[in-house]
């Protein structure tokens with residue numbers, strides 16, 4: 001049974017990216033899912049000066065969740081063409097712990113927004129950065145979330161669902177390698 005850690009890279013209470021990340025994790029056969037909430041990992045804004053005072057325990061806790069997982073699923077919210085502050089702050093803090101930052105685990109990167117671009121800019125940014133640690137990371141962007149997703153069926157658009165399944169299968173095959 002693969003242990004999957006999944007989260008929306010957002011601190012919104014009703015994050016659509018959290019929903020999408022959870023949906024993706026539930027499609028992994030026989031997975032044990034650890035669905036994280038970034039609000040549980042809120043830390044002081046990273047700075048080199050604050051780091052001299054010590055790295056927050058929550059950064060170690062977050063890293064421990066990554067270490068315990070066989071695969072990592074992240075769905076990115078886009079704020080002004082980039083990561084949300086909530087995600088970037090965690091990323092910065094854990095980047096000061098042991099490498100590789102994302103533990104070299106198989107990853108599946110997604111994004112969604114209520115608009116037609118589906119937060120593709122932040123997904124491309126994340127893919128570019130995280131691929132430096134591990135090549136061949138599958139990605140999937142869901143545009144117009146409210147039109148293409150519902151809580152019962154998940155991704156409802158047939159073509160988008162087919163693209164999702166292709167990316168998911170790539171991720172699942174990496175879990176067993």
Ligand SMILES: Cc1cc2nc3c(=O)[nH]c(=O)nc-3n(C[C@H](O)[C@H](O)[C@H](O)COP(=O)(O)O)c2cc1C
Pocket residue numbers: 008010011012014015016017018076077078079080081082112113114115117118119
């Ligand atoms: C400060 C702010 C900036 C945003 N910037 C973008 C953006 O650059 N691109 C985009 O597609 N959506 C943008 N949005 C809309 C978010 O994609 C939308 O709020 C989405 O629901 C965020 O995902 P979440 O529900 O998982 O937090 C922005 C929203 C906020 C509040």
